[in-house]
Amino acid sequence: MIKKLLSSIREYKKDTILTPVYVTFEAFFEIVIPTLMAYLIDYGIIKKNMSNVLWIGLALVITAMISLLVGALAGRSAATASSGYAKNLRRDMFYNVQKFSFSNIDKFSTGSIITRLTTDVTNVQMAYQMLIRLGTRAPVMIVFALIFSFRIDVHLSLIFLATIPVLGIGLWLIMSHVHPIFVRVFNTYDRLNNVVQENLLGIRVVKSYIREDYEEQKFAGISQTIFRDFSKAEKRLAFNMPLMQFCLYASMLLLSWFGAKEIVASGNNPAYGLSAGDLTGLITYAMQILMSLMMLSMVFVMIIISRASAERIVAILNEESDLKNGEHPVTTVKDGSITFENVTFTYARKADKPVLDGISLFITSGETVGILGGTGSSKSSLVQLIPRLYDVVRGRVTVGGVDVRDYDIESLRNQVAMVLQKNVLFSGTIKENLRWGNENATNEEMIHACELAQADGFIREFPDQYDTYIEQGGTNVSGGQKQRLCIARALLKKPKILILDDSTSAVDTKTDGMIRQAFKNDIPDTTKIIIAQRVASVQDADRIIVLDDGKINAVGTHDELLNTCAIYREIYESQNEGGVLHE
Known part of the structure; x- marks a missing residue:
């Protein structure tokens, strides 16, 4: 997963590398400041040496300015790296979604994909920025502070080390309990986005059926679920701060107690032991170490939140289209002839019943073919196999004499134009x-x-x-x-095959007839497949295919089917009054 996520950094590697470099320098100069303060107290203020006060004070100002400068550079490079990384992540996800086949898209809801492109990427972006900046700064500060504090007093510095395992165990316990909750929360976000999307797309239906209250209850129920899960997660994360404060104040008390005793024993003389300046430096280092540990805990919390998001993002990035070009794909479609050879198709590989079963059919180039059948007879499923929106389970479909799986997908689809049911x-x-x-x-x-x-x-x-x-x-x-x-x-x-999937249902029969007549006169060489509910839309076709429950029930002209096909005759008679089609 990490390798997949890091592949999206690309042109922002420079800023990603520069950020820890700047942060390291920033941390070093911040660590130097307490030591200079200790010198200022011991050799300047206590000894009343104004010359030392001025020189050490000037060194303090210069050190602080350098720390400020490299800190600003670190902030800028971290912002550039994280924003660019998020941009690349969204691009990679969106580009991969464009390659999905219909079966791939069926695995993810629209709302889920939108959540992953927005909320999940933002979470990973925040975690990435904190990781390259605070995630570098905190360990570097801890290491430098420990080195400088051990130089002052080894025994007192052991107090810092004692707090690290306490914090580590506490953070691990928090993280292990919170991560599953965030996984559940982001899946619930998907459901929430789906509800909102459905509501907005179908707002006219909602209002016409006066179902606003129902939609509000549905939205409120999912929102309440998110609230409960987030509250539970935040309550557990809240233990992080008391744990940090306990370690911080315990260290301060122990340092003050043992430090004061050492100062009294040494007579506040740096040459014979701990001095007031040394104790000030140790307390500052203790604060820096514990603040750095607090930073690390914040980074860990963000990683906990973003881990679930990262897994969801990688699921999109790793998803591969099950429709791929072969090694040597055909790029030219010779003509619009179509053959179905004993085709069986299911949307789910382990489905109990096939959607299409044993379909065998040949359509010549330039022929006009009508497809008729009841709801659920798999009319749309049949034509979606022609431009290879799905692959057959058994058998094969050919266009221009070539198996559609042997074509370059783009070349094939450029020669097949579809007007779908949902315009x-x-x-x-x-x-x-x-x-x-x-x-x-x-x-x-x-x-x-x-x-x-x-x-x-x-x-x-x-x-x-x-x-x-x-x-x-x-x-x-x-x-x-x-x-x-x-x-x-x-x-x-200007395709070789034109498929109209019930795409004239909203126009009157006169306009429908004019469209079909224009096709006949202007594009005679284009193979035309017309799926319709109205007999009037297909009765002039060269052939009409009647589908029933995923199988071909009958094939013939309008007159032939009236005499031989009960299903066709029933549809025809239901749309006629006195034997005359409505115009």
Whole structure:
């Protein structure tokens, strides 16, 4: 895990290395200050030697200024290193998510991925900054302070060493009890984000069904769970401060007691034992050691919090797409012919029942094929295998005579345009959304695609026409308008295969018919697969496939299926009154 996390440092290695270097110098000069203070007291103030007071005082000022300077440099480099590291972590996670297949994405909820990209990365960033700065400063201060204090008095310095195992055992006990709680808390954060996301995306449904109270209760329940877990963790972490204070005050009392006795015994003469200046220096070193131990405890607490976050981040970074290119992928799709050869497919490898079972089908290039079936008949699952959004469990799918697993994934998907059931438009102008299909498309090409998709008419009615801004999620256009824009976007790819997955459900039958007629006239060489609920949307297709429970029930033309397929005839009759399709 550590190796994976450190790989994201990259160009910020220099600042990461410089921070401990600056901190080491800062700590050294801070450690020198108590020794200079001891000299000032013993050889300047007590002996009333103003010359020594001035020179030692000047040395104190210079030492403090140098310590301040390198401390500022350490702060700047630590901030740069930690911020840059967080930036790289988010980039690496986001880029890896872009490579995920649908099955990989199914393992993580959207809310969970967002939490990992935000809260978890922030926790790791804070821990990283504290580690390279305070995590270096505290041990260096302890080592230097012990060296200088042992130079003054070995026996009294042993008091410091006695506190270290007490603190170490206490911190270990706290850490072992708190870490599992934080693991649970961040998983609960995922649930909270999912609830908020669902609520905001479905706010119209919530309001239309007057379910605000239910949503508030659901949110409050999860928030209360987070509150309880965080409170429990913070209560256990709170033992850290009393433990530190106990060690600090115990050390001060013992130092003062034994130090005072030694000063009396030596007559406050540095030559014969401990002096007042030495005791002042020892007390300062004791404070520095114990403050450094307190810093270490803060670092440990942050590591406890961030450890759970780090594990969740690494889970995203280590996740590998189960869809990969072969050693020598094919980059050219010859034509739009499609073959399903005894295909079996399941979303979960250990599923009891396959989603698609024994599918065998051949579609010629340029053919228009309709797919009909009831809800849950696996119509969408079938077409998602063509651009290799999922891989088959058994059998194979070929496009242009080549197994889709042998293609370069990007090359294959560039030749397969899909308009999904859930039409998605992004924030930006209509032109920017259309150029998702072809980023180099000219205005004339965009207009032509919109004419084929029957979108040009309503776009012209907008004040800004093709420069009209689409709000997030396409909330300022109707469902039918959104569908037609998505169809136009797909047409701009000029694909060899066009798949419409129930993507004209929100347009009237007349417009639907005009779209199909435009396809027939303008893109005759493109293989067109149309999934629909309405018979009118597919009845002019070259062939219609009827799916039932993941299997092909029948294949034929409209007239053939009316005579031979009970399922098709039932759908047809349910959508007719007096044998005439609604127009």
